[in-house]
Amino acid sequence: xxxxxxxxxxxxxxxxxxxxxxxxxxxxxxxxxxxxxxxxxxxxxxxxxxxxxxxxxxxxxxxxxxxxxxxxxxxxxxxxxxxxxxxxxxxxxxxxxxxxxxxxxxxxxxxxxxxxxxxxxxxxxxxxxxxxxxxxxxxxxxxxxxxxxxxxxxxxxxxxxxxxxxxxxxxxxxxxxxxxxxxxxxxxxxxxxxxxxxxxxxxxxxxxxxxxxxxxxxxxxxxxxxxxxxxxxxxxxxxxxxxxxxxxxxxxxxxxxxxxxxxxxxxxxxxxxxxxxxxxxxxxxxxxxxxxxxxxxxxxxxxxxxxxxxxxxxxxxxxxxxxxxxxxxxxxxxxxxxxxxxxxxxxxxxxxxxxxxxxxxxxxxxxxxxxxxxxxxxxxxxxxxxxxxxxxxxxxxxxxxxxxxxxxxxxxxxxxxxxx
Amino acid sequence: xxxxxxxxxxxxxxxxxxxxxxxxxxxxxxxxxxxxxxxxxxxxxxxxxxxxxxxxxxxxxxxxxxxxxxxxxxxxxxxxxxxxxxxxxxxxxxxxxxxxxxxxxxxxxxxxxxxxxxxxxxxxxxxxxxxxxxxxxxxxxxxxxxxxxxxxxxxxxxxxxxxxxxxxxxxxxxxxxxxxxxxxxxxxxxxxxxxxxxxxxxxxxxxxxxxxxxxxxxxxxxxxxxxxxxxxxxxxxxxxxxxxxxxxxxxxxxxxxxxxxxxxxxxxxxxxxxxxxxxxxxxxxxxxxxxxxxxxxxxxxxxxxxxxxxxxxxxxxxxxxxxxxxxxxxxxxxxxxxxxxxxxxxxxxxxxxxxxxxxxxxxxxxxxxxxxxxxxxxxxxxxxxxxxxxxxxxxxxxxxxxxxxxxxxxxxxxxxxxxx
Numbered sequence: 001x002x003x004x005x006x007x008x009x010x011x012x013x014x015x016x017x018x019x020x021x022x023x024x025x026x027x028x029x030x031x032x033x034x035x036x037x038x039x040x041x042x043x044x045x046x047x048x049x050x051x052x053x054x055x056x057x058x059x060x061x062x063x064x065x066x067x068x069x070x071x072x073x074x075x076x077x078x079x080x081x082x083x084x085x086x087x088x089x090x091x092x093x094x095x096x097x098x099x100x101x102x103x104x105x106x107x108x109x110x111x112x113x114x115x116x117x118x119x120x121x122x123x124x125x126x127x128x129x130x131x132x133x134x135x136x137x138x139x140x141x142x143x144x145x146x147x148x149x150x151x152x153x154x155x156x157x158x159x160x161x162x163x164x165x166x167x168x169x170x171x172x173x174x175x176x177x178x179x180x181x182x183x184x185x186x187x188x189x190x191x192x193x194x195x196x197x198x199x200x201x202x203x204x205x206x207x208x209x210x211x212x213x214x215x216x217x218x219x220x221x222x223x224x225x226x227x228x229x230x231x232x233x234x235x236x237x238x239x240x241x242x243x244x245x246x247x248x249x250x251x252x253x254x255x256x257x258x259x260x261x262x263x264x265x266x267x268x269x270x271x272x273x274x275x276x277x278x279x280x281x282x283x284x285x286x287x288x289x290x291x292x293x294x295x296x297x298x299x300x301x302x303x304x305x306x307x308x309x310x311x312x313x314x315x316x317x318x319x320x321x322x323x324x325x326x327x328x329x330x331x332x333x334x335x336x337x338x339x340x341x342x343x344x345x346x347x348x349x350x351x352x353x354x355x356x357x358x359x360x361x362x363x364x365x366x367x368x369x370x371x372x373x374x375x376x377x378x379x380x381x382x383x384x385x386x387x388x389x390x391x392x393x394x395x396x397x398x399x400x401x402x403x404x405x406x407x408x409x410x411x412x413x414x415x416x417x418x419x420x
Numbered sequence: 421x422x423x424x425x426x427x428x429x430x431x432x433x434x435x436x437x438x439x440x441x442x443x444x445x446x447x448x449x450x451x452x453x454x455x456x457x458x459x460x461x462x463x464x465x466x467x468x469x470x471x472x473x474x475x476x477x478x479x480x481x482x483x484x485x486x487x488x489x490x491x492x493x494x495x496x497x498x499x500x501x502x503x504x505x506x507x508x509x510x511x512x513x514x515x516x517x518x519x520x521x522x523x524x525x526x527x528x529x530x531x532x533x534x535x536x537x538x539x540x541x542x543x544x545x546x547x548x549x550x551x552x553x554x555x556x557x558x559x560x561x562x563x564x565x566x567x568x569x570x571x572x573x574x575x576x577x578x579x580x581x582x583x584x585x586x587x588x589x590x591x592x593x594x595x596x597x598x599x600x601x602x603x604x605x606x607x608x609x610x611x612x613x614x615x616x617x618x619x620x621x622x623x624x625x626x627x628x629x630x631x632x633x634x635x636x637x638x639x640x641x642x643x644x645x646x647x648x649x650x651x652x653x654x655x656x657x658x659x660x661x662x663x664x665x666x667x668x669x670x671x672x673x674x675x676x677x678x679x680x681x682x683x684x685x686x687x688x689x690x691x692x693x694x695x696x697x698x699x700x701x702x703x704x705x706x707x708x709x710x711x712x713x714x715x716x717x718x719x720x721x722x723x724x725x726x727x728x729x730x731x732x733x734x735x736x737x738x739x740x741x742x743x744x745x746x747x748x749x750x751x752x753x754x755x756x757x758x759x760x761x762x763x764x765x766x767x768x769x770x771x772x773x774x775x776x777x778x779x780x781x782x783x784x785x786x787x788x789x790x791x792x793x794x795x796x797x798x799x800x801x802x803x804x805x806x807x808x809x810x811x812x813x814x815x816x817x818x819x820x821x822x823x824x825x826x827x828x829x830x831x832x833x834x835x836x837x838x839x840x
Contacts, residue, residue, distance in 0.1 A: 040460055081501065088662040092512070095543055112662050112684065119659050123515055239539050241661055242508040242532050264532065
């Protein structure tokens, strides 16, 4: 058995360039070499799968395997290119009453998803509200803020995350799902980071209306591939994007509405990634020794990494966490960069001049990527500057030591340019 | 210089399994090995491109190269996953007046595109009409049939093809574009097969409203990658799918509306294929010796292939062609299968029992793929059974000889099962 960390990276992630420090799995994922090889050989064999029914069979085969692995009924799932596309499909499939229906989102909603709601507003006049969330918050505060709105009974649909993007915090998604049922709002769960980080058996017990998750991030399927879960109540209204051809394989899936609707898009755009799901499952089961082993390693390394970064950043730094420690996830954490002393004035300037921060951010990114082959996202949130770090099975404590010193150096060097 | 045909296949399309006869390029394309290698190495390097501005730069770089090669202003183009997705984006972006607007399509509209129009009808109440086209038709008949409808001035938008899917015929697309202008209908050209088969310099002179084309079919870019052209009049209304984040790189592309809108989706879903466009251009210029050489070879082999198939199929067979020979394209042709004698009665049965034809078709496909590693689409059109063949630079006359005899054998064997 190969140990997680450095040996694991050297054995299974050989496509990564040697001098890169991979600290941004949350944004882009990283595919193990053996899965990538499967991707390439499947891709090369596309001539075999030029037939819709053959493709439909393969689509269903992967759907069944994943459904079994995740404890989700495969008939309630569809493969889509990415989570954001899934959110778009749901939001644009619902037959709204544009004069009266309202949507509820929150202030950490992923930009492209929030934009889709804004598009529905601009194009069709649908109304929406935003729950303002200023983390760190306790789960019950989050639930209360949503309930304040939902209890008015005004909302056709409520979209919320399992794990938000930036900052990355875990939401009380089970409670929010129940809340939606209570107040008769459709629940749309953006679980972009969920598969591979979270246990998903709640889906078939709580039965939200819609749920999406990428498979090419934490689950190791090649880009781009995601899952869309649709409660059976809503199969009829789903309109894939692009819309499918009429029933693909009548004999094969008469009653499997979602399969008929979605497997044509699969054929057209991302079949090859879907075909690698079985290999990803086997990689996670065999080489990674299962989901628990993965999460345990991530949680273990996460603690070590946080400690190391807090020490390197020094006074004024802070982990984004609440009292009950419910925001944490195995793969992601956020650290506040210390903007004290001379930097305090720069932070104020960034807050009043977003362009100055954008400028700083760009310089920071350029140095980081070009000179040091590191990438760690930086952003302003709740009156502070934050960095979001990822922890994957191929990471090792060394990734959070010398590279973080370099990162601090880059930040300080670029901040200096913004002293008035 | 490597000759087209067998030597070309052996040198540049090594990913194709040796015993496969590739006769369906029109459906799935086939990627040259060197472009696939570029795809793989770019894919592996995704960690480098985890930054939006770096990605935006690469996106624009490929856009500029392609624009120059196709004689289309790159600022009017966007990369999307496939042509059908492009059609969907256009059809779902337009701010219709659902009470009064009407859309015009035709009876050979690609199924998924026609379905999108039907979705707009079902979901929002938009009206649509269908121009019935029973080929073989002369171009002026096609234009007259469209003009009959368009001249009523009722249509907000008219969607038509450059080269239809099944049967594959070339449309009088320039005339139809002008007709749309004349009658004040937006023109949406589905050029799924266009890039790599047709000269596109008419785009910037005739300036249709919208145009889409796949790049992963005839242009040799890996799947899946397509181009969406949007007349500058309409940049403002375009809503990509999924919707983009707010302006990605303010400093970089202030005025380039389409770039800002579309490069985020590129990042999320298909950047790697886009990154191979420059390699595809170089392959077409160098190894293929340019577009003219490609088309000349295809037209040359096409004639030979048609002759061979007509001879093998025997009495009652026929090429789909009109008097003025304007339906032909370099890469595709349709042959009517002879349903004479005993088969005449089977054709009648298929026409009155679509399920029987679906059953036959499935058996035909299974035998063809599993036993002979050939795939040629079969369909009923205008009271006859047709087969659609593809001709690519790696095809050779041998592909249309012994394999076609096998094809005939498979068809006859399976037809026999349907004798009453």
